[in-house]
Amino acid sequence: MSTVGKTITCKAAVAWESGQPLSIEDIEVLPPRAHEVRVKIYYTGVCHTDAYTLSGKDPEGAFPIVLGHEGAGIVESVGEGVDNVKVGDHVVALYTPECKECKFCKSGKTNLCGKIRATQGRGVMPDGTSRFRCKGEDLLHFMGTSTFSQYTVLADISVVAITPEAKMDRTCLLGCGITTGYGAAVVTAGVEKGSSVAVFGAGCVGLSVIQGAIRCGAGRIIVVDTNQRKEEWAIKFGATDFVNPSKIDKPIQEHLIEMTDGGLDYTFDCTGVVSVMRAALEACHKGWGQSIVIGVAAAGQEISTRPFQLVTGRVWKGCAFGGIKGRTQLPALVDDYMTGKLKVDEFITHRENLNNINNAFEQMKAGDCIRCVVDMQKLE
C-alpha cells in the first residue's frame, strides 16, 4: 500500500536529553510539504559532531531531537514543486544545502548556503515546523538531515541524487567525514603539486585530507596524532611521516618547523582541539603557509595566536563540508569512488543495526573506530 501523502510510523533513535543514550522509539513522520522530500534512510554513519551535539556542548543543540547527518537512502515521496529529485532516486543527505539562488550560492566563493540556515539551526523545517512526532511531542530536526530515523524529511535543496549503482552503506559516508577532509585539501586549500602538508588528527576527516592531498600531488604529508594506533592508518592512506606529539619534548609546531626547513605549506586541524588549531597555524611556513580549521570545538572555546603569525603571512581559514557544493559536486565524488579513485570502503571499521546505535557512540570514544555504519532498516 502506498505511503505517499500519509504519516509514516517508523523506528528512530531519539535523543530526549543531552548526555543520555539515544532511545529507540516509534515515531511519526509527516508527509513532505512544498519543496520537501521524504527519504527512507537505509544507512547512516555516526560522526563526532553527532556525539558533540548529544554531549550538550553544541550551542545550537536542543532536545528532544533526531540526530544524524551522514545518511543515504531512497526518495519515498516529494512535496509540491520538487523538481531536483523524484520518487525512487538514491540520495545522500546534505547538511550543507545548495539552493543555487542565494547570495552565498551565487558568490562562487563558498559552499555555504544561506537559504535555510536559520531554521536548520533551530531544528525545524524551512516553514518553522517539525515533521517528527513522538509520544505527543514534536521532535527537532538536526542539521537539516536527521538520518537516525528510518524515514526523514529534508528540504529539497538538502538532497542530491546519485547513481543507484553505488552501495548506500558506502555513499552515506560521503555525506560528511570523507567529503569534508577530501574537499578541505582539494577545494578549500587547493593543495599544490609538491607542497608539504601536516594533518593534525587521523580520524575519518584527517585520513580524507590525506586522500585529497595525494590527489593534488602533495610531496610530504606529515600526520600528527596523539593516538599511536593511528600511525598504521596514516601510513596506509599514504602519509610520508607520523609524529606523536606526546613523544616529542618540545612544542609540536617547533618540531614540525625543524622537520620541514621552516614550516609547512598547508596544515589541517582535524581534532577540534583549540590548542591544536594554534599549533597547526604556527607550524605553517612564514610568508605563505595556510592552516585550515576543520575540527568542531565546544561552546565557549576560542582560538588565539600572536597576530605576528598572520602579519608574517600565514593564513588561517576554515571550512564546512570541505567547501564542497553538495548538489553540484557530490555526484562526481561518487563516480570517483565507483572508479576506484576515492577510498570509502576502507573507512568502515564497525557496523551496527539501529537497535544498537548507542554502541557506535561508545566505539568512537574507544579510539580504534574510523567510522561505524548503522543499518537503519535492520533492528536486530
Ligand SMILES: NC(=O)C1=CN([C@@H]2O[C@H](COP(=O)(O)OP(=O)(O)OC[C@H]3O[C@@H](n4cnc5c(N)ncnc54)[C@H](OP(=O)(O)O)[C@@H]3O)[C@@H](O)[C@H]2O)C=CC1
Ligand atoms: N568542519 C566540518 O565540516 C566537519 C568537522 N568535523 C569535525 O572534525 C573533527 C574530526 O572528526 P573525525 O575525524 O571524525 O574525529 P576522530 O576523533 O576520529 O579523529 C581525531 C583524531 O585526532 C586525535 N587527537 C585528539 N586530540 C589530539 C591532539 N591534541 N593532537 C593530535 N591528535 C589528537 C584523536 O585521537 P583519539 O583517537 O585518541 O581521540 C583522533 O585520532 C571533529 O571535531 C568533528 O566534529 C567533522 C566533519 C565535518
Ligand SMILES: N[C@@H](CCC(=O)N[C@@H](CSC=O)C(=O)NCC(=O)O)C(=O)O
Ligand atoms: N552548531 C555548532 C557548529 C557545528 C559545526 O560547525 N558544524 C559544521 C559541520 S560539522 C559536521 O560534522 C558546519 O557545517 N558548520 C557550518 C554551519 O553553518 O553550521 C555551533 O553552533 O558551534
Ligand SMILES: [Zn+2]
Ligand atoms: Zn559530520
Ligand SMILES: [Zn+2]
Ligand atoms: Zn543557497
